[in-house]
Amino acid sequence: MSRRTDGRDRPMTDSPTGYAIETDRLTKSFGEVAVLRGLDLRVPAGRIFALLGPNGAGKTTLINILSTLLPPDGGRARVGGFDVVGDRERVKSVISLTGQYAAVDEILTGRENLIMLCRLSGLDRQQATTRTAQLLEQFDLVDAAAKRAGSYSGGMRRRLDLALGLIAIPSVIFLDEPTTGLDTRSRQALWQVIGSLTELGATVFLTTQYLEEADQLADRIAVINDGVLVAEGSAHELKNRVGTDVLELRDADDRVITELGTDGTADGLQRLLAGLTEEQRRLRVSVRRPSLDDVFLHLTGQPTDQETAA
Numbered sequence: 001m002s003r004r005t006d007g008r009d010r011p012m013t014d015s016p017t018g019y020a021i022e023t024d025r026l027t028k029s030f031g032e033v034a035v036l037r038g039l040d041l042r043v044p045a046g047r048i049f050a051l052l053g054p055n056g057a058g059k060t061t062l063i064n065i066l067s068t069l070l071p072p073d074g075g076r077a078r079v080g081g082f083d084v085v086g087d088r089e090r091v092k093s094v095i096s097l098t099g100q101y102a103a104v105d106e107i108l109t110g111r112e113n114l115i116m117l118c119r120l121s122g123l124d125r126q127q128a129t130t131r132t133a134q135l136l137e138q139f140d141l142v143d144a145a146a147k148r149a150g151s152y153s154g155g156m157r158r159r160l161d162l163a164l165g166l167i168a169i170p171s172v173i174f175l176d177e178p179t180t181g182l183d184t185r186s187r188q189a190l191w192q193v194i195g196s197l198t199e200l201g202a203t204v205f206l207t208t209q210y211l212e213e214a215d216q217l218a219d220r221i222a223v224i225n226d227g228v229l230v231a232e233g234s235a236h237e238l239k240n241r242v243g244t245d246v247l248e249l250r251d252a253d254d255r256v257i258t259e260l261g262t263d264g265t266a267d268g269l270q271r272l273l274a275g276l277t278e279e280q281r282r283l284r285v286s287v288r289r290p291s292l293d294d295v296f297l298h299l300t301g302q303p304t305d306q307e308t309a310a
């Protein structure tokens with residue numbers, strides 16, 4: 001990989017195979033617990049890729065292996081064309097793992113944080129000023145630039161953290177649950193920023209517990225369960241795999257009381273409606289396409305955290 005450090009060049013994300021990330025029968029256990037059990041994954045370069053899976057499926061373990069923080073037990077993994085074990089230093093030079101490599105200094109302002117890390121990354125004063133201005137603009141931090149980072153809200157802090165991780169424009173950006181704990185508005189602001197990262201040529205690999213996040217952001221989505229890949233595709237492709245539409249019955253307060261699978265044809269609906277109880281027939285009826293929540297349930301046999309909470 002070659003890259004200028006003045007922040008204007010686009011990184012070369014492609015490995016010889018065209019994938020930014022490739023794993024081949026990857027395994028990892030903690031004691032008796034086999035977390036990854038032969039995981040095969042291909043992540044195309046320059047795209048946003050979301051990894052979904054139930055709690056404990058091994059998502060963080062996979063990110064830790066791909067970002068060289070944890071060695072795998074078996075199999076292979078390549079990031080930016082480099083082997084995570086044999087070429088560890090080169091992998092580290094092409095990735096950004098926000099929240100780990102870039103520490104926000106609370107005493108400094110947002111601008112000072114960025115300038116400092118730019119200088120530590122080898123940019124001269126003029127380059128550091130230019131790159132800082134670009135990042136403040138890109139991450140919607142211009143108004144907050146002169147305020148101490150310690151006074152930032154959760155969303156602003158997350159954006160500053162992300163900006164600090166992108167000073168050198170990495171090839172592959174790992175985001176482990178980037179918007180967990182943020183309110184809806186901050187989450188949407190961060191989605192805009194994440195959505196723009198591929199414009200720089202980077203590949204974004206994110207895990208999320210919000211299926212809406214994957215639906216909105218990701219070009220490709222992989223679902224892992226029990227340490228193996230159970231599905232991979234665009235949101236549209238995954239929804240089609242569920243195979244059925246969903247008939248919803250709602251009460252007067254618009255709460256969903258019952259969901260029933262249907263082929264969506266007039267005949268199918270007629271059969272379904274004929275089988276409703278007296279009580280169900282008083283409810284409001286609508287038909288929708290499957291959501292990613294339905295996909296998740298279909299593939300893993302478990303509802304999402306959000307659905308469980310609801």
Ligand SMILES: Nc1ncnc2c1ncn2[C@@H]1O[C@H](COP(=O)(O)OP(=O)(O)OP(=O)(O)O)[C@@H](O)[C@H]1O
Nearest residue numbers: 030031033035053054055056057058059060061062
């Ligand atoms: N260092 C460790 N030592 C022992 N067990 C571990 C370690 N790290 C993770 N595990 C176990 O490995 C399994 C997978 O954990 P991991 O954090 O990768 O899952 P996850 O998919 O990221 O889950 P979540 O969505 O809850 O964050 C869990 O059962 C976890 O308890």
